[in-house]
Amino acid sequence: MTGLAEKTPGAVSRAVFRICPTTGLKVNSQADALIKAHAVVATVSLLVGGIAAIGVLLTRWQAVHLLPAEWFYRILTIHGMSMLIFFIIFFEMAVLYFASAVLLNSRVATPKLGWAAFGLMVLGAVMTEVEMWRGKADVLFTSYVPLRASPAYYLGIILFAVGALVTVCIFFGTLVVARREKTYRGSVPLVTFGAMTAAIIAVITLGHGAAIYIPTFLWSIGVIGNVDPEMYRMVWWALGHSSQQINVAAMVSIWYLLGALTVGAVVLNEKISRTAFVLYILFISMASAHHLLVDPGFGPAWKVWNTSYAMYLAVLASMVHGFTVPAGMEVGQRLRGFGKGLFEWLRKAPWGDPGFSSLVFSVVVFGFVGGITGVTFGTEQINIIAHNTLRIPGHFHATVVSGTAMAFMGLTYYVIPLIFRKQVAFWPLAKIQPYLFAIGMLVFSMAMTFAGTFGVPRRHWDISFTDAPFDVQFSPAVALLIGVMALGGLLAAAGGGIYILVTVWSVFFGKPLVAGAVTGVPQGISSPPRYLPETVKTIEDENRSAWGMAPGTMVLVFVFLAAFVTYYFVNWKLLAALWRIH
Amino acid sequence: MNTGIQAPPGIWWKPAHRSEKVWVGIAFAWCMVLFAMMPLWHLKGEQNPAGLRYKVDPQRYMERTQEFITAYQVGEDNGIPVVAPPPGSEVYLVGMMWRWTPVLKLQKGATYRLHLSSMDVNHGFSLYPINANFQVVPGYDYGLKVTPTETGDLRIVCNEFCGIGHHMMVGRVIVEDSAAAPAVPAAPANGGAE
Known part of the structure; x- marks a missing residue:
C-alpha cells in the first residue's frame, strides 16, 4: 500500500486531462490517443473486410460470379478475419478505454503498456493479413484442421490475441486506479459495468483461443503430430462463438450509452440490467455447442445442455436487455415531454441523429432477425435443417453486422466530435448512412436466411454445380432470393462505404468542433437531452399503472415474443417433414 | 433516475x-x-441427431466401406459404385476430397444405419432437396438410423469447405418404392460390419 501511495500522486500529476464541454467528463490525453489509434485501425480493417465482402457477394451472386474458386475462398477467409476479428476487436479495445478511463474520469493504468499491446495487435493483424493475401492460408475463418495454413498465419493471430489480452488487463487496471483515486462516486455506471462483462468474456474467449491456436501453430511447424479435428472444432468455437458474445456484451453496453447520449435514456432498474449482464458471463461460453449440434463427437445430453446456455439463461439476459434498453429510451423521451399515448416517444424521436437511428436499427434487427433465428437454429434438432446452409450466415449477419457493427457505427458519430473533436463531414450523407446500411443488411440477411431453407450451402463457390458429377437443381426461388441478397448486400456496401468516407474524412480533414455548431454534430451533442421538471412527477404517477413507465415498449416486446414463438414452431413443423432420423 | x-x-x-x-x-x-x-x-x-458416435481409424473405415460396396454393389454411375443395401443393414458413406462414395439406393419406409465419415478433412453431408445436414469429421463415425419417407432422386451436397474442389463434391441417393425396387442380394452372414 505504501509503495502505491508514493507512486500514485506522481502518476496522477503526470496524467493530462481536458474537460469535455458536452458531457463534463475529464478526458485523459492518453485515453484520447489510444481510443483514436484503435478506432483508426478498426476502420482500416473494416475497409479491407468490406472490399473482401464485395468480392464474396459478387461471386456468390451467380449472375456475376466474379472471382475464380481459389480467390473466392481466399477473399472469404480475409472477409471473416478482417471483420470478425480485426475490425470488431480493435473497436472493442477503443470501447474499453472509453468505458474505463473516460466514463470514470480516470487516467489509463499503464499507457505505455497500452501502446505496446496496440503495437502487438497491429503486428499480429498485419502478419495474418499478409499470409492470407499471399494465398498461404486458404483455410477460411475457422481453419478446421487438418486444413493447414502457414505457421505465420497462426502466429499472427496468437500475437494479436496476446495484445488484446494485455489491453483487457489494462482495462481492469484502470478500473482499480479509478476506484483507488476516487475519480467517481458510488458504483461504476452501467455502461462501464457492461464493458466489464465484455472484458471478462474476452479473457475467457482469448484463453480458448490460446488453447487452440498454440497447438495448431505447433502442429503447423511439425512439433505436434496431430490435432484432433473434433477437439479442434469444440475449442475453436469456444473462441469463435464466445468472441461473438464479447460483441453482444459490448453492443448492449453501447445501446445503453447511445440511449443516454441521444434521448437521455434512463436505467429502469440497475439490479435487473446488471444481473442480466452477469448471466452473460456465467453462461455464454457454452455457445460453442451451437456449431457442434450435428457433429459425431458429442451426445444429446451434452448438446442440449450446452446449446441452451444452461436452460437459455443467456437468452433470458438478451430478452431482458431487449426490454430495458427501449423502455429506458421511452422513459427518457417521456421525461423530455414526448409522453402522449403509446408511441409519441418514437414519433418525436431524433431520427435525423445517426447515433439514434443506428441504435434503433441495431436493437430491432439484432432482436427480431438475429436473435430469433439464432435461438431457433441453435436448437439441437432444428439445427439439422440449418447447419452449414445459408441460414447460418443469414443469422450472424443480422447479429454481428446489423447489431454490433451498426451500434459501433452509431457510436462513431459521437466519438468523432467527443474524442476526435471534429465535426462529422458530409453531414447529410452521414444522416442517411444508418438507413442505407440497416435496410441493405436487413434485406441481405433475410434473403440469405430464406435461401438457406432450400438447402443452399454456405461457403460455396458455385451453386450451379457446373463441374460436379451430378446436377443439383435448386428451386427457381433460390435464384431470385440470391439476387435479392445481392441487391441488399450492395446497398449495405454503399452504406458501409459512406461510413468509411465520412469517418476518414472527418478525422483527417474534418473541421474542428466549434461551440454552437449544429451541422456536423449529432443532436445529442448540439442540444443534449434535458428532462422537463414537470414530467418527472407525471412519470412517477404512471409508475403506478399496471403497464409501468414504458407502456409503448411493453406492446413492442409482446410483438417480438409473438414473432419469436411463430418462427420457432414453424421450424419444428419444417423439421417434422423430414426423414425419420435417430 | x-x-x-x-x-x-x-x-x-x-x-x-x-x-x-x-x-x-x-x-x-x-x-x-x-x-x-x-x-x-x-x-x-422423429428427427434427432443422436446416432451412434465413435472414433474410427480412417483406413479401417475405408475398409468397411469397401466391404459394404463389394457386398451390395448393383452398378456404377459416373465412375462411382451404386450400392443397394437391404433394409435394416449398416450403410457406409465416405467423404473425401472431392467426392462421396458410394451412390446409395434405398427403399422408402425401410430403416438403415447410415454411417458417415471422412478420409481427409471435414466435409458436410447435406441431403438435397430435403435439407438434412450433418457434419462429417475425419476420425469419427456418425451412425444415424435413417428411414426415408419419400421416394426421390436426391443429392448429397458438401457444405463444409474442404479445399479448392469443394464445389464439385456432389453425391447421389436414390429412394425407391419397396415394391419397385429390384431384388437385392441377401445380406451376408455377418450382416455388414458392426
Whole structure:
C-alpha cells in the first residue's frame, strides 16, 4: 500500500486531462490517443473486410460470379478475419478505454503498456493479413484442421490475441486506479459495468483461443503430430462463438450509452440490467455447442445442455436487455415531454441523429432477425435443417453486422466530435448512412436466411454445380432470393462505404468542433437531452399503472415474443417433414 | 433516475417495477419452453441427431466401406459404385476430397444405419432437396438410423469447405418404392460390419 501511495500522486500529476464541454467528463490525453489509434485501425480493417465482402457477394451472386474458386475462398477467409476479428476487436479495445478511463474520469493504468499491446495487435493483424493475401492460408475463418495454413498465419493471430489480452488487463487496471483515486462516486455506471462483462468474456474467449491456436501453430511447424479435428472444432468455437458474445456484451453496453447520449435514456432498474449482464458471463461460453449440434463427437445430453446456455439463461439476459434498453429510451423521451399515448416517444424521436437511428436499427434487427433465428437454429434438432446452409450466415449477419457493427457505427458519430473533436463531414450523407446500411443488411440477411431453407450451402463457390458429377437443381426461388441478397448486400456496401468516407474524412480533414455548431454534430451533442421538471412527477404517477413507465415498449416486446414463438414452431413443423432420423 | 453513463448514487439494489417483473417472468417461462422442447423431441419426435458416435481409424473405415460396396454393389454411375443395401443393414458413406462414395439406393419406409465419415478433412453431408445436414469429421463415425419417407432422386451436397474442389463434391441417393425396387442380394452372414 505504501509503495502505491508514493507512486500514485506522481502518476496522477503526470496524467493530462481536458474537460469535455458536452458531457463534463475529464478526458485523459492518453485515453484520447489510444481510443483514436484503435478506432483508426478498426476502420482500416473494416475497409479491407468490406472490399473482401464485395468480392464474396459478387461471386456468390451467380449472375456475376466474379472471382475464380481459389480467390473466392481466399477473399472469404480475409472477409471473416478482417471483420470478425480485426475490425470488431480493435473497436472493442477503443470501447474499453472509453468505458474505463473516460466514463470514470480516470487516467489509463499503464499507457505505455497500452501502446505496446496496440503495437502487438497491429503486428499480429498485419502478419495474418499478409499470409492470407499471399494465398498461404486458404483455410477460411475457422481453419478446421487438418486444413493447414502457414505457421505465420497462426502466429499472427496468437500475437494479436496476446495484445488484446494485455489491453483487457489494462482495462481492469484502470478500473482499480479509478476506484483507488476516487475519480467517481458510488458504483461504476452501467455502461462501464457492461464493458466489464465484455472484458471478462474476452479473457475467457482469448484463453480458448490460446488453447487452440498454440497447438495448431505447433502442429503447423511439425512439433505436434496431430490435432484432433473434433477437439479442434469444440475449442475453436469456444473462441469463435464466445468472441461473438464479447460483441453482444459490448453492443448492449453501447445501446445503453447511445440511449443516454441521444434521448437521455434512463436505467429502469440497475439490479435487473446488471444481473442480466452477469448471466452473460456465467453462461455464454457454452455457445460453442451451437456449431457442434450435428457433429459425431458429442451426445444429446451434452448438446442440449450446452446449446441452451444452461436452460437459455443467456437468452433470458438478451430478452431482458431487449426490454430495458427501449423502455429506458421511452422513459427518457417521456421525461423530455414526448409522453402522449403509446408511441409519441418514437414519433418525436431524433431520427435525423445517426447515433439514434443506428441504435434503433441495431436493437430491432439484432432482436427480431438475429436473435430469433439464432435461438431457433441453435436448437439441437432444428439445427439439422440449418447447419452449414445459408441460414447460418443469414443469422450472424443480422447479429454481428446489423447489431454490433451498426451500434459501433452509431457510436462513431459521437466519438468523432467527443474524442476526435471534429465535426462529422458530409453531414447529410452521414444522416442517411444508418438507413442505407440497416435496410441493405436487413434485406441481405433475410434473403440469405430464406435461401438457406432450400438447402443452399454456405461457403460455396458455385451453386450451379457446373463441374460436379451430378446436377443439383435448386428451386427457381433460390435464384431470385440470391439476387435479392445481392441487391441488399450492395446497398449495405454503399452504406458501409459512406461510413468509411465520412469517418476518414472527418478525422483527417474534418473541421474542428466549434461551440454552437449544429451541422456536423449529432443532436445529442448540439442540444443534449434535458428532462422537463414537470414530467418527472407525471412519470412517477404512471409508475403506478399496471403497464409501468414504458407502456409503448411493453406492446413492442409482446410483438417480438409473438414473432419469436411463430418462427420457432414453424421450424419444428419444417423439421417434422423430414426423414425419420435417430 | 440516472442514465447508463452516470454512476448510480447510493444503493441501487431496489425492487423492480411490476411491469418489468412481468416481462422477466414471461421471458423466463419462454426460455423453459425452449429448453423443454429438445428433450421432449427426443422422446416424441422423429428427427434427432443422436446416432451412434465413435472414433474410427480412417483406413479401417475405408475398409468397411469397401466391404459394404463389394457386398451390395448393383452398378456404377459416373465412375462411382451404386450400392443397394437391404433394409435394416449398416450403410457406409465416405467423404473425401472431392467426392462421396458410394451412390446409395434405398427403399422408402425401410430403416438403415447410415454411417458417415471422412478420409481427409471435414466435409458436410447435406441431403438435397430435403435439407438434412450433418457434419462429417475425419476420425469419427456418425451412425444415424435413417428411414426415408419419400421416394426421390436426391443429392448429397458438401457444405463444409474442404479445399479448392469443394464445389464439385456432389453425391447421389436414390429412394425407391419397396415394391419397385429390384431384388437385392441377401445380406451376408455377418450382416455388414458392426
